[in-house]
Amino acid sequence: MKSLLKFITCGSVDDGKSTLIGHILYDSKLLYADQKEALELESKVGSRGGKIDYSLLLDGLMAEREQGITIDVAYRYFTTDHRSFIVADTPGHEEYTRNMAVGASFADLAIILVDAKQGVLVQTRRHARICALMGIQHFIFAVNKMDLVDYSESRFQEIQTDIQGLQQELQLADIAIIPVSATEGDNITVHSPHMPWYKGNTLLGHLETVDIQAFEEEGFYLPVQRVSRPDHTFRGFQGQVESGTLRVNDTVCVLPSGETAVVKSLIRGFDSVEEIHTGEAVTIQLDREVDVSRGCVIVNGTELQVSAKLETTLLWMDDTTLQEGREYLIMAGTKLVSGVVSKIRYAVDVNTGDHVERDGLSKNEIARCVLTLQEPIVVDTFTKHKTLGEFILIDRVSHMTAACGVIQDTLDKGEELYTFIGDSVRGRGDIFEEFYYDVEGLTVDKVRPECATYRVGDTIPLTGDSYQYPSTFDILILRDKVYISVRDGVITAIAPLREYTYQGVPLLNGRGFGIEVQSAEEYAQFIADIEASKNLNETFAKWLTFTSYRHIAFKK
């Protein structure tokens, strides 16, 4: 079975990317006859008059032909005796950098073209940096147009030194540097008679033999795309195995809830199977009712993060300027949440790699940013579990994909998740959550505000879109075993629940629901019920009311 190599070509304008790929296809006799005819015909009217213009094979859009440039990624498919290839030919103009990034996110290997006359340019560095950011491990630097520098070995060596410097700076794992001429065909598919000093592989030779075995990620994980519930007897979780193997009867953990269950059955295609592996599209059935929906991740044998605050590196791709504090939709894995770019730490100078302080980011800038999400989601660092370390930002109005990036770290293993911080205890109060009715989706959405924290002496907001609290009340956060006292809108105590005695003021639970307790006796009964409870839903139904202080607002 032949393996598949996905690669991209990138580099500055007029470095000859499209010509290079056109030449490989042409030399390898991988063109169908009618395309070849069309090419020869179009060359006559094309930009390079007379001679075959190989780039016309790839520049398929009318605007591209008119302007003689590449605007968007073109995908090409070819097979040699050794390998199948998908190549994404990407634009060189800075203006179309985001389209280059699209190609880079798809590839295992990048060919970066360098013009032998011009050497390593800013755009060369930008592209190498973006490829590295997107996780490409393998690089070929093709030093092109060697015919225009008389196939000079010393010129090649100069450029080679610059490229090696770039390799060190970006910590590129695997690189090859090959002197070529795309128009003349030197070292493309056959060794060039003009450069006897070059002893390495031809470009195609390297593509056919380079080892692209990806490193194996720890454990099994599957982001849930969809829950399939055709009837009451079947409930299956659909998704693609991102890494690892899972077998029937294995115990899995479902994140973010952390509930565990045993695998009852596995379906791949039309077959029930005993085990599933990396890359496969599958359906998983579990042995018990657990809370699983799109965006959850099924895990076995590894740790992932549940986080609402992410340290990231992103590529800003939108025409608008990114400002700190603006809200976007964030997609990571199969989860879509609201979030804010809460901090731009610095932008990266694409040429030197220096860190530059910025208030806002403009198109094609790479920057280190902190994202704060409206609720914690399942993620991990890009280096540990790649799929859960990738994200995009979507503009809430234009719906454009405004940025893409990778997660470097999670920042809220500590206090950030907690709303109420006391001297010895802290509580995850969700009393400021809003409940909205979505008329279009016919659903009720719960929206968690920016994680603010409150301490004794702080004033809290008593009114929201969907709540109105009295000015004096107590909050019982049962899961963290903490109570909070509010008097005239100000927090007067954050302390362990066991120290609490009934005060004769309204009682709320951590979500802002009213607790139907009117006396110290009823309070004792309530606590006893909670502790003995086998079914919290039933116990809550007995003691709690949603509508005491809350209502459901229409979505704005």
Added chain:
Amino acid sequence: MSQFSHLDELEAEAIYIIREVAAQCENPVMLYSIGKDSSVMLHLAMKAFYPAKPPFPFLHVNTTWKFKEMIEFRDNVAKKLGIEMLEYINQDGVDRGINPFDSGAAYTDIMKTQALKQALDKYGFDAAFGGGRRDEEKSRAKERIFSFRNEQHAWDPKNQRPEMWKLFNTKINKGESMRVFPISNWTETDIWQYIKRENIDIVPLYFAAERPVVERDGNLIMVDDERFRLQDGETVENKLVRFRTLGCYPLTGGIESNATTLDEIIEETLSAVSSERTTRVIDSEAAGSMERRKREGYF
């Protein structure tokens, strides 16, 4: 553990895309053109949701000039698989007598492009799967897997949404829509090899048989019914032909072939000297004609 092959990888990618649409879009539809690519896409949809049926209907835009065998095949497949198959015909075009002989380029526009837009508007579909592949044509090679269309169903090739990794952004406003191409990365050879591996039913027209044809502008056109108009000097001959793509019979050229089995077709495809779209008459009109039609809302 068996090795994960090139075809397995393409299959898993397509299923992922199909499931993303089912999970994210409100009212999707799968376009079904009855051809081999559609047959593969339908098979992938059946696999993606098994043991349930696909949670969306299928739509065939009928120009009323399809091969008879295609329509028969379509109805059998829908019945056998128990899926909902919608048919849409641009009745206004039929009433105006639009046909492939007299109407020229307007025929494709009215009976295919306009008909498709009418159908999508009528049912309010916000996402439509198509079986387009990037190796078919140069403007397709440039298109995203999730291809955004504005309220006029137009494609803006110069301003496509960046599509990173497999994070597909399906957010749209009311009236806008997505065209989704789950088999973008498949080649013609992949399609045939997958049909063989999965034992997928395809229309018999793909296999060589004696068929009544006339030669017109270098194409072998099948005389499928009495509506076909012969030009001066044309004679109908029985030839051993098969079709590499299927469309409207007066616009689809057959090739002379002895390939009567899938293996023979794959053999023929691997050694093909002409890419498959040359047998579709509309494509050779002008470089860029496909892009122009796509901008106007063609698939």
